[in-house]
Amino acid sequence: MRVAERDQACLRSLIVRKVSARISARFPTTLHDSPPAKPSPMQIRFAPLYVPLRRRLQTAAVLQWIFSFLGLAQCCLAAFILLSFSTWWMAALLYAGWLWLDWDTPNRGGRRCQWLRRWGVWEHFRDYFPIKLVKTVDLDPGKNYIFGFHPHGVLATGAFCNFCTESTGFTGLFPGLKSHLLMLPFWFRVPFFRDYIMCGGLVSSSKSSLSYLLSRPQGGNVAVIAVGAAPEALDARPGALTLQLQKRKGFIKLALRHGAQLVPVFSFGENELFDQIQNPTGSPLRTLQDRLQSIMGIALPLINGRGVFQYSFGLMPHRKAILTVVGKPIQVATCPSPESEDIDALHKVYLEHLSELFEQHKHEYGLQEHHHLTFT
Template sequence: MRIRFAPVRIPLERRLQTLGVLQWVFSFLVLAQCCLAAFVLLLLTNYWYLAAIYAGWLYLDRETPGRGGRRSVWIRNWPVWRYFRDYFPITLVKTADLDPKHNYLFGFHPHGVLVAGAFGNFCTEATGFSRLFPGLTSYLLMLPFWFRVPFFREYIMCGGLVSSEKYSATYILSQEGGGQVAVLVVGGAPESLDARPGALTLRVLGRKGFIKLALKTGAHLVPVFSFGENELFNQVENPPGSLLRKVQERLQKVMGLALPLFHARGVFQYSFGFLPFRNPVHTVVGKPIPVEKNCSPSREDIETLHKEYLDRLVGLFEDHKSKYGIEEHSHLVLIE
């Protein structure tokens, strides 16, 4: 394989953008393991009592990730996130006003490999979420496993990440006065196994728990499609039924985490590595679907709202695909 090296002379701005994305990839793939190792090493030193005190804090604070977390405006506005945004770049597109008197459940599609669009738009202020949607506070739902990792949990909560457990989303969407937005990546980790350039496969047909949640809380549903999300990484071929796919799906069921074998570019060369490609990501927030609170929704209620949501999602994609480089004959593939 011929290696394409990056030019020696590159503007400082682009170097800073690469650095911003490098720290994000590091945080996503390695930081949790480093935090856990630091905690264990602290236990083995003369300062073990500090780890013991922190362990006590973890117990006392165990409910926080399911109670809205502990966001930090300062961290969400770090300059590094602007460089992260401009690397791709990532753009947040508003199609309708959202009344802050209501709570909203955003259904984010597709998952992609590392959910760059969801993080950049809803865990930082780099794309101007608070400016575009005044009066709204966004929370991105994340697997509860990560909130059990010492130190790492504190960092991710600062960005507005909260546990994806049912009671966590219910807590956010049941807040009186409105203004709360729970962002759920509907396809979940399994959808990342289909994430590769050109892919338009969404795991949504069998996902109805979020519909029931919206009905029980009265939160308005908003479909969100992130154009370019699947173009950021290549992935080793793993068609359904292949040995690799079976292993990945088995690990996902056991561990709760999907393990896509992805690759893209490096820091000083463009041929291989774990940095995403510099492809634009346009995250389009659709129009809200009003939902009346129903504490005991029937199966018919859920099916009816689910169908309306799918129609809105497909319509959102069709209305905007030509603007963001999707060929006219391309359509979404909805699966279980």
């Protein structure tokens, strides 16, 4: 009997082992050693309930900037129209008269306000990412400069923070110089909004505006141009290192005409702030975007960032560091009537200096040796 019981016990043990082996083969992990489940693409990642006050202030600062960029102009235009048809119509009429007298100011250096540029909210804006401005050499305040800003990114965030505010210390780094960020002339036709953006140092991107800045006899003006402009914004996505520069030579011509020094500026991290729906050249979406851009003059990238209270979607930029490096100036001799050969030669030198600037500082931002700029 004992032998039979022992055989039955062995048989039961063998059956249990085989069943366990089959279960393990079908379900290889257990409750204790299974890896953490990845969040579903549709799952919303909410922000923690308890967030430090400084981070809330940073988010609020960026939120008001996003509103200023995307919605303030429309609100100002609507306010002017409502004012015109209200009992305060006389105020609208007086402003219209002022607008007519002040119409050319955006083409003549603008009207900056140091109080607004030093507004404390911009420090919270800077720390949200954060953003840092790096100087490589001193610049002579007795000369005029063109800063070629690259890449454009979706909203040119680094250009605004570094050259329209004092939060990153532009005046301290480059004493005697005034920065002017060039913006599409369309925005300076919107009542009230034009006055607000001029306070930060924004001016029209028209040729007459740029010529006015570069022809200042005593020097000291810096014209900041996002050379890739609106079309480059349609390619602004994380990891993108392609710049639309091969056919962009208008700023080169003006630099030669006025003898302004060319300074390449590269803003590491500018393309990391937003994700963008894939829109390769030739696709229906890209064709539509290009058509709208040619009509309206502004790009309409389909972007996705994060929200105020969640991290999964929205129009708020991601918290990605931006490192804006100002390179060495390229000496330019005055040539009142530059030939195409002169423009092409200086353009080639500019591309070389920009590539050199990128290669020298890419490791500081964590890029690898195989990362290089591509010009189209």
